[in-house]
Amino acid sequence: MDVILLALAGLFFSVAWPTFFVTHDAWTSLVPLLAALGTLPVAVCGRWPLPAWCAVAFACLVAVPLRTEPDFALGWPVVFHLALAVCLGAAILLAPPKRVAVAVAVTVALMAFNPGLEVGVGWMVGAAVFSTVMVLVRWLLISRRQLESSSLRLERESRRSAQQADLRVLAEERNRLARDLHDVVAHQMSMIVVQSQSAPYRLQGVTPAVHAEFDSIAETAREALDEVRGLLGVLRTDAEEQTTEPVGIDQIEPTLRAARRSGIDITWQLIGEMDRIDETTGVVLHRVLQESLANASRHAPGGVVVVTLTADTSASTSTGPSAGTTADTAADSAADPTWNGELPPSAVLEVDNGPAAPGALVSPGTGGGSGIAGMSARVRAVGGSFSALPASDGGFTVTASVPLRSGRRGGTRLLG
Numbered sequence: 328m329d330v331i332l333l334a335l336a337g338l339f340f341s342v343a344w345p346t347f348f349v350t351h352d353a354w355t356s357l358v359p360l361l362a363a364l365g366t367l368p369v370a371v372c373g374r375w376p377l378p379a380w381c382a383v384a385f386a387c388l389v390a391v392p393l394r395t396e397p398d399f400a401l402g403w404p405v406v407f408h409l410a411l412a413v414c415l416g417a418a419i420l421l422a423p424p425k426r427v428a429v430a431v432a433v434t435v436a437l438m439a440f441n442p443g444l445e446v447g448v449g450w451m452v453g454a455a456v457f458s459t460v461m462v463l464v465r466w467l468l469i470s471r472r473q474l475e476s477s478s479l480r481l482e483r484e485s486r487r488s489a490q491q492a493d494l495r496v497l498a499e500e501r502n503r504l505a506r507d508l509h510d511v512v513a514h515q516m517s518m519i520v521v522q523s524q525s526a527p528y529r530l531q532g533v534t535p536a537v538h539a540e541f542d543s544i545a546e547t548a549r550e551a552l553d554e555v556r557g558l559l560g561v562l563r564t565d566a567e568e569q570t571t572e573p574v575g576i577d578q579i580e581p582t583l584r585a586a587r588r589s590g591i592d593i594t595w596q597l598i599g600e601m602d603r604i605d606e607t608t609g610v611v612l613h614r615v616l617q618e619s620l621a622n623a624s625r626h627a628p629g630g631v632v633v634v635t636l637t638a639d640t641s642a643s644t645s646t647g648p649s650a651g652t653t654a655d656t657a658a659d660s661a662a663d664p665t666w667n668g669e670l671p672p673s674a675v676l677e678v679d680n681g682p683a684a685p686g687a688l689v690s691p692g693t694g695g696g697s698g699i700a701g702m703s704a705r706v707r708a709v710g711g712s713f714s715a716l717p718a719s720d721g722g723f724t725v726t727a728s729v730p731l732r733s734g735r736r737g738g739t740r741l742l743g
Contacts, residue, residue: 332370335413339366343406350404351393361386365407368414376417380430383411384437391440402441412457419461420468431458516552520545543589550585576601576609579616583634586620592631593620599638604674608729611705612636612676615713618698619678619725629684630722635677638731672731673711682721702727 343362347353353361365386368379390403401408411434418430435458438450523545527533533541583595604612616634623632699715702725706713711729718724 328373329370332373332413336367336370336410339369339406339410343404346406347404350396350399350401351390352395353393361389365390365403366410369410372414372417373421376414376421377426377430380411380414380418380434383407383414384433387411387437388440394442400442400446415454415458416461419458420465427462431455434458512555516548516555519548520552523548547589575606575613576604578613579609579636582613582616582620586624586632589624591620591624592629593634594632595634595636597636599636599674600640601636601638603638603640603672603731605731608674608709608711608731611709611711611729612674612727614705615676615702615725615727616678618702619680622698622723622725623678623680627680627683627722630681632678632680634679636674638672638674640672640731673728674731675726675728677727678725679718680722680724681718 340362343366344359347358347362365383368382372379387403387407390407394402415430415434419427422430431454435451435454438454439447441447441450523541526541527538579601580595580597583593587593620632623630702715703713706727706729709729711727713728714724714726716724716726
């Protein structure tokens with residue numbers, strides 16, 4: 328628009344200067360100055376509409392006593408009239424309402440300086456009609472902007488209502504899961520604890536080793552029951568402060584020690600700053616570790632288990648799949664319009680269990696479970712990537728890579 332106004336101002340000036348002497352008379356050195364004052368302000372009327380209008384109106388008023396052609400029915404050159412109309416229109420569209428009213432009133436009064444009563448009145452009426460049309464255009468533009476703003480507000484309110492509805496559905500689902508866990512799982516775990524504790528007294532000929540095994544079963548069942556109760560607290564607590572401390576990253580090492588005490592041949596390595604991992608990500612990693620250790624003890628008893636947890640606090644630049652992430656995650660990141668080519672700081676958990684020891688009794692029913700699918704869903708929910716791959720030596724490797732701060736959705740590769 329500025330370029331158009333600049334070109335229009337140049338055109339007006341190129342016409343006003345040489346034609347000024349046709350209808351008016353003034354000193355030769357004064358004419359280009361007067362022509363510039365009456366036309367060039369058009370170039371800046373888009374940015375400063377009122378000063379531009381004032382300059383052109385003053386040039387028109389100065390030109391009135393310089394008219395020398397009796398048959399010319401205007402008080403100033405035609406190009407000045409056109410420049411005045413452009414600047415007045417810009418002032419009406421852009422200036423504050425009170426100043427617009429002053430500009431319109433002064434322009435209508437200025438038209439009275441045209442020669443002859445009939446001509447003057449006609450131009451006054453024409454200026455008033457032109458101003459009315461421009462005021463209607465201004466009102467139309469304002470109404471359109473208000474309509475667009477209202478549409479945006481309505482869209483935001485609709486999104487907010489949809490999010491609240493989703494949160495209500497999620498809360499109801501959480502409550503349903505909590506009831507189911509309480510009615511089924513917690514009750515059954517309580518029965519296991521009771522049976523394990525009472526078995527040495529109900530059965531005959533229980534040796535001390537068997538008695539210790541029953542005690543271990545009871546202790547494990549109690550820990551599982553405590554975790555179920557903690558999960559119930561998490562499910563039942565939405566925005567309120569939790570009364571039960573959930574599992575998380577600080578429970579990783581105690582879980583590994585407990586697995587070693589239970590007889591699993593396990594070694595582990597924790598690399599990086601574990602305290603940089605947030606609560607949600609920590610819970611996911613802990614659950615993946617628990618499920619992986621349970622699968623290793625069930626399907627490969629006696630096998631060597633190696634656990635590595637690395638907290639990488641530095642973002643890495645990537646143009647495609649890289650170590651610690653899957654192709655789906657990199658593709659999803661590249662599709663994100665806010666992605667700058669850097670993968671977020673991540674925590675990578677790898678559980679590598681070897682094959683079962685020779686002669687070990689493998690638990691029956693090695694397929695059809697939902698453990699791998701559950702781990703995959705947990706990792707995907709916090710924007711991470713997951714893989715479960717059989718090893719060449721007959722073992723199994725589970726790898727979960729999750730952001731240190733959960734939030735962006737990622738990809739999942741589920742194999743095996």
